[in-house]
Amino acid sequence: MKPLRIFFAASILAMSSSAAAMATDLLPSWQDGATKNSIISFVDKVTKIGGPDFIEPADRVAVFDNDGTLWSEQPIYFQLAFALDRVKALAPKHPEWKDTQPFKAVLENDTKALIKSGKRGLMELMMASHVGMSTDQFAEIVDAWISSAMHPKTGKLYSEMVFQPMIELLGYLRENGFMTYIVSGGGIEFMRPWTYRVYGVPPEQVIGSSVKVKYEMKDGNPVLTRLPEINFIDDKAGKPVGIHYHIGKRPVMAFGNSDGDFEMLEWTTSASGARFGLLVHHDDAKREYAYDRKSHIGQLDRGLDEAPKRGWSITSMKSDWKCIYKYQCQAK
Amino acid sequence: MKPLRIFFAASILAMSSSAAAMATDLLPSWQDGATKNSIISFVDKVTKIGGPDFIEPADRVAVFDNDGTLWSEQPIYFQLAFALDRVKALAPKHPEWKDTQPFKAVLENDTKALIKSGKRGLMELMMASHVGMSTDQFAEIVDAWISSAMHPKTGKLYSEMVFQPMIELLGYLRENGFMTYIVSGGGIEFMRPWTYRVYGVPPEQVIGSSVKVKYEMKDGNPVLTRLPEINFIDDKAGKPVGIHYHIGKRPVMAFGNSDGDFEMLEWTTSASGARFGLLVHHDDAKREYAYDRKSHIGQLDRGLDEAPKRGWSITSMKSDWKCIYKYQCQAK
Numbered sequence: 001m002k003p004l005r006i007f008f009a010a011s012i013l014a015m016s017s018s019a020a021a022m023a024t025d026l027l028p029s030w031q032d033g034a035t036k037n038s039i040i041s042f043v044d045k046v047t048k049i050g051g052p053d054f055i056e057p058a059d060r061v062a063v064f065d066n067d068g069t070l071w072s073e074q075p076i077y078f079q080l081a082f083a084l085d086r087v088k089a090l091a092p093k094h095p096e097w098k099d100t101q102p103f104k105a106v107l108e109n110d111t112k113a114l115i116k117s118g119k120r121g122l123m124e125l126m127m128a129s130h131v132g133m134s135t136d137q138f139a140e141i142v143d144a145w146i147s148s149a150m151h152p153k154t155g156k157l158y159s160e161m162v163f164q165p166m167i168e169l170l171g172y173l174r175e176n177g178f179m180t181y182i183v184s185g186g187g188i189e190f191m192r193p194w195t196y197r198v199y200g201v202p203p204e205q206v207i208g209s210s211v212k213v214k215y216e217m218k219d220g221n222p223v224l225t226r227l228p229e230i231n232f233i234d235d236k237a238g239k240p241v242g243i244h245y246h247i248g249k250r251p252v253m254a255f256g257n258s259d260g261d262f263e264m265l266e267w268t269t270s271a272s273g274a275r276f277g278l279l280v281h282h283d284d285a286k287r288e289y290a291y292d293r294k295s296h297i298g299q300l301d302r303g304l305d306e307a308p309k310r311g312w313s314i315t316s317m318k319s320d321w322k323c324i325y326k327y328q329c330q331a332k
Numbered sequence: 333m334k335p336l337r338i339f340f341a342a343s344i345l346a347m348s349s350s351a352a353a354m355a356t357d358l359l360p361s362w363q364d365g366a367t368k369n370s371i372i373s374f375v376d377k378v379t380k381i382g383g384p385d386f387i388e389p390a391d392r393v394a395v396f397d398n399d400g401t402l403w404s405e406q407p408i409y410f411q412l413a414f415a416l417d418r419v420k421a422l423a424p425k426h427p428e429w430k431d432t433q434p435f436k437a438v439l440e441n442d443t444k445a446l447i448k449s450g451k452r453g454l455m456e457l458m459m460a461s462h463v464g465m466s467t468d469q470f471a472e473i474v475d476a477w478i479s480s481a482m483h484p485k486t487g488k489l490y491s492e493m494v495f496q497p498m499i500e501l502l503g504y505l506r507e508n509g510f511m512t513y514i515v516s517g518g519g520i521e522f523m524r525p526w527t528y529r530v531y532g533v534p535p536e537q538v539i540g541s542s543v544k545v546k547y548e549m550k551d552g553n554p555v556l557t558r559l560p561e562i563n564f565i566d567d568k569a570g571k572p573v574g575i576h577y578h579i580g581k582r583p584v585m586a587f588g589n590s591d592g593d594f595e596m597l598e599w600t601t602s603a604s605g606a607r608f609g610l611l612v613h614h615d616d617a618k619r620e621y622a623y624d625r626k627s628h629i630g631q632l633d634r635g636l637d638e639a640p641k642r643g644w645s646i647t648s649m650k651s652d653w654k655c656i657y658k659y660q661c662q663a664k
Binding site: 058135179188189192196202203204206210213214215216221222224231237238240241244245246247248249263266267270 | 390467511520521524528534535536538542545546547548553554556563569570572573576577578579580581595598599602
């Protein structure tokens with residue numbers, strides 16, 4: 001094939017993609033209005049070849065928090081629900097847990113005692129339920145849980161409680177040449193088994209907290225064993241660090257919902273050139289949950305104060321989104 | 333544009349790419365023979381749609397060691413040459429170095445004393461020369477060095493001492509839908525500033541050893557400061573761990589040259605399905621260097637013994653490569 005003909009064929013494809021984008025609204029679950037317009041005009045600006053704000057596809061990095069940004073995080077972080085289920089499943093092998101906190105609290109569904117065990121208690125639960133197996137075994141356990149466990153309020157699979165407007169946004173950005181990374185305080189290995197299926201984000205674009213793993217031989221085969229030792233906490237000031245280790249580029253767009261995402265948005269939007277920051281505000285008690293400044297989960301306080309002066313967009317789940325969960329949007 | 337027309341345009345492109353591959357030898361610096369054939373037949377096999385060994389593009393991960401695999405590593409690792417140059421450049425600000433080992437040895441070009449300082453001495457040099465600045469500043473320092481420093485034997489830029497056959501291999505694999513990752517014992521931030529330019533490998537596909545970095549405000553702007561503390565050593569059994577953290581997928585092909593790459597090849601090739609491992613053997617004293625079992629740098633001992641029974645290919649630089657460095661190949 002001659003170069004000219006390749007060019008011609010490529011042009012047809014390029015035109016078709018751009019024409020399709022103009023004809024089709026790729027963000028149908030977003031209400032028409034300021035927030036949606038700000039996203040579209042930003043993307044138009046940085047993808048306009050020859051424009052003053054053009055950004056090369058190689059540098060189009062968008063980072064998304066997960067808990068509270070791509071899916072719900074109430075009444076408890078979904079990964080904590082996973083940990084509690086795991087503790088219950090493992091209890092028969094640990095008779096001593098009946099009399100030991102914080103395990104006793106879990107087995108007796110004693111929320112007060114569980115809260116009283118504090119961060120240290122939660123860490124004990126995470127370690128007891130998350131380590132000691134190979135990475136492959138852990139992926140299987142997560143996969144089985146995410147395919148069956150139900151949310152206490154909606155009765156839906158946790159993986160169905162993802163925000164349809166954000167799923168559309170991920171796709172819209174990828175359509176415009178962005179790499180879409182997840183940068184979550186949650187466990188990297190808790191997310192990777194299902195993020196591609198649910199969000200279209202492959203494992204290599206998932207960044208999260210991690211435990212140490214060790215390479216060793218088991219029955220003549222190499223395995224990576226998960227150890228009871230924190231490797232990295234991908235939260236708050238850890239998020240820019242995680243981004244740096246994994247991507248090595250400063251993001252162009254950042255999306256979060258809590259003060260745990262503050263530094264990620266700050267790191268992203270204080271770079272030179274066109275930058276975009278957005279916080280999802282949980283203000284929809286009817287369709288999801290309403291919480292911000294005083295919440296123990298997903299607290300959003302400093303972010304609400306500083307977003308306006310930093311030029312960050314605040315998305316109201318109540319007024320900016322036509323529907324919340326995928327199954328609600330499909331029912332419309 | 334109608335779907336059928338898009339399909340047609342895409343087909344033209346797909347055909348052109350496949351036709352071009354058949355018509356053009358993408359590995360022209362490789363001698364025709366067993367090694368080259370084994371690479372091509374493996375790639376044909378795993379990319380053949382509907383074939384028994386077909387691997388989805390999303391799972392086509394190829395990992396490459398850097399030192400001794402993609403560029404030379406003699407008479408000393410190039411990053412160590414960088415560290416020594418940095419120590420000399422910083423010496424005026426550290427008068428105490430004149431009387432303190434291992435710095436004294438560096439400033440007096442006393443190789444014997446330098447070797448005598450051992451691993452601990454080297455670590456001191458690395459820390460003194462590699463930390464205390466922001467990640468952006470470090471990238472600038474590396475960029476300036478790699479653009480100007482000359483190799484003592486060839487008088488060429490270090491970035492010109494990359495192996496042309498391996499550059500071709502990287503491109504050939506990418507042409508066949510592979511993601512090409514670097515997985516090096518060298519510093520991740522020492523490589524990232526130039527790997528895209530030199531190897532076509534973007535920062536997010538570079539895995540390496542790292543120091544801890546800290547997010548902090550400097551003059552009202554956030555920076556990541558490099559700290560004098562090891563974060564991760566991406567060597568030996570650390571390589572499968574680094575691959576796991578960064579990619580979260582088990583590679584399909586692995587390329588190395590020393591026993592530091594053994595576990596990476598083992599991890600890759602002991603997975604189920606079609607897998608490929610290759611060791612570059614430095615046996616060309618005339619055009620590059622000859623070393624293996626007894627070398628302090630890039631020791632290849634266990635790998636030479638076990639490669640045959642593990643089905644790993646051994647590439648002889650002398651007989652499998654028509655030329656070594658890019659500038660030699662271009663001169664032909």
